[in-house]
Amino acid sequence: MACLWCSGSFPWRAVGILIELKMLPDENGLHPSISLRVLLEASEAEMDRVIDFRRHADECRQLARRSRSVDERAMLLDMAASWDTLAANRQRLIERKSAP
Numbered sequence: 001m002a003c004l005w006c007s008g009s010f011p012w013r014a015v016g017i018l019i020e021l022k023m024l025p026d027e028n029g030l031h032p033s034i035s036l037r038v039l040l041e042a043s044e045a046e047m048d049r050v051i052d053f054r055r056h057a058d059e060c061r062q063l064a065r066r067s068r069s070v071d072e073r074a075m076l077l078d079m080a081a082s083w084d085t086l087a088a089n090r091q092r093l094i095e096r097k098s099a100p
Helices: 044-066 070-098
Strands: 012-026 029-042
Touching (some): 044 070
Antiparallel strands (some): 012 029
16 A cells, blocks of 8 residues: 555645653653644645535536526525535634644
8 A cells, every 4th residue: 555645645744743742740750741743734735625615616506596496496505505514624624634
């Protein structure tokens, strides 16, 4: 299995490493605890997906405005809502993964 990070297909780019050193108590006193966190940034392609999802939602709304059928209009507005949900979920995922 190929490494996604090495192949360049990983949708996130490392922009830094946060190193945190704490002294934690245990039964023998204090001991050091080190945590490492890789700070990630969404790739341009990942952000493009959010933009595409929003564009699809807008297209559905435009088609719904021009539709003469009530059923077709309702279906297109449901599709637009689904695309909006996908865009919002992807945006939250990007923000969560890129937050320090």
